[in-house]
Amino acid sequence: MVQIPAQPYDFVFDPAKAALLIIDMQRDFVEPGGFGAMLGNDVGQLRGAIAPLVALLAAARQAGLFVMHTREGHKPDLSDLHESKRLRGKGTTTIGDSGPMGRILIAGEPGHDIIPELYPIAGEPVIDKPGKGAFYDTELADIVAQRRLTQLIVCGVTTEVCVHTTVREANDRGIDCLVLADCTASYFPEFHEAALRMIVAQGGIFGWVTDSASVISALTAPAEPAAG
Numbered sequence: 001m002v003q004i005p006a007q008p009y010d011f012v013f014d015p016a017k018a019a020l021l022i023i024d025m026q027r028d029f030v031e032p033g034g035f036g037a038m039l040g041n042d043v044g045q046l047r048g049a050i051a052p053l054v055a056l057l058a059a060a061r062q063a064g065l066f067v068m069h070t071r072e073g074h075k076p077d078l079s080d081l082h083e084s085k086r087l088r089g090k091g092t093t094t095i096g097d098s099g100p101m102g103r104i105l106i107a108g109e110p111g112h113d114i115i116p117e118l119y120p121i122a123g124e125p126v127i128d129k130p131g132k133g134a135f136y137d138t139e140l141a142d143i144v145a146q147r148r149l150t151q152l153i154v155c156g157v158t159t160e161v162c163v164h165t166t167v168r169e170a171n172d173r174g175i176d177c178l179v180l181a182d183c184t185a186s187y188f189p190e191f192h193e194a195a196l197r198m199i200v201a202q203g204g205i206f207g208w209v210t211d212s213a214s215v216i217s218a219l220t221a222p223a224e225p226a227a228g
Helices: 050-063 083-087 140-147 159-172 189-204 212-220
Strands: 002-004 011-013 018-023 066-072 126-129 151-157 176-185 208-210
Touching: 002 212, 011 176, 018 050, 018 159, 050 066, 050 151, 050 176, 050 212, 066 140, 066 159, 126 140, 151 159, 159 176, 159 189, 176 189, 176 212, 189 208
Parallel strands: 018 066, 018 151, 066 126, 151 176, 176 208
Antiparallel strands: 002 011
């Protein structure tokens, strides 16, 4: 186990019981010309997380850390879409409608897929989720139980929505979450900062926050020789 400098105090990292969880780094959210940009958001606010995530993902793979990815979206027939979610926002274009990269938030459409820079490789589960939290109506809880995971390194977008919801879900399941400030992002920088502060408030009510360099250092640190 390795101590990782973090807020509100050091995180005791156990790679054998940990996984990297990358949330919703999808083309429609992150790329220029996608659904996020169509809604008037500055996707540049999210793209700043890509470079540190690329470095982190490479280090995690090199170290043999278990990696998982999520995508928010729905079945083509919308049978897993709550009507309240479809209508919320009262926009002229909504989930299932045609967007810049195919039908919006529909599995199998180009915009639903993960960006090339962070594309999953063999052995990395892709968890398709119909909600904000990665545990809701998905196989994530089963994977966590099967692999006896007790720690998640959480990255992705957006900090205050899908990242925060997942961290809260994990917290209620007894899982320790380490959230990486430079590998998460929001269309609204003030929401990003507030969300991170909420995680570490009151002695780490939802988890810990650190940066990618600290985790990469822990992943690449030479193993300590066995005692005796």
